[in-house]
Amino acid sequence: MKENCSHQVDCLKMIQLILDGEATEQQLAKLQINLESCQPCIRMYHLEKEVKELLTKRMEKRCCPDELVATIKSRILSFS
């Protein structure tokens, strides 16, 4: 297991592509290898995943107030 990663910034960029669903097959395969052999890559992967999940799952989604929906609909009707 590698304790030091010589391409940390590039690895991080690749990890982000993968978590965003924008990576190529090649990049996926490369990550697979790094996740078995490179300690810093493993740590970065878990951190990126955690941060993304904080944003997707833990942040409150604001819903549009019903009043605003009603206002928009009525203003549209008076248009034409």
Place this chain on the structure above:
Amino acid sequence: MSDTPTRDDDQTLPTDGSSVEQSPSDAPARGYTDEQKYRIFNKEFMPHIDSMYNFAFRLTTDEDDANDLVQDTYLKAFRFISSFEQGTNAKAWLFRILKNSFINDYRKKSKEPAKVDYQDVETTYNSEDAETEHTVDLRAESVSDLIGDEVATALNSLPVDFRTVIILCDIEGFTYEEMAKILDIPIGTVRSRLHRARNLLKEKLRDYASSMGYKEETDE
């Protein structure tokens, strides 16, 4: 940079290049009947209103401003509905209008400490190598206990351009290609801006986590 006002809300659409905001009458008349217009509006635009509101709220960080921004955007969308091609990506189309309205109308009067933010952006943009070529020393475990409000606070403290890419990608799930169209920037810029935004966010989260006393490597 995105400080430049972008007024061409219909640029991503196969139009003859006319600007939706400047000359609506020149828009390629898709010749929708009134009935069709209302149907498109209700079936294709309205289903996205919660996402739009959430986006507006995350951009303005203010409920009243979010209300105004969403209303303006939907009225604009209806007025220029003939430049929308039925069945295409309505969500991205609407987000683009909202983001342009925000830049043109709201950013100026926004309550956030804009001056500081812009300087931040400036500094970050101008020192690309220094700012991008690093990783943030932070452990997954130290952020895993943060709650939604704390994440929101960290996100809100980012300059708006950085906040925007994170919202679009991580909260709304747009692809890089969709984001490029919404923001009028190349995909490569989407990628690098996201990378920078996430580094900044992690720095904020790290500060937050340590100020809240969550266990870090260093113990006091």
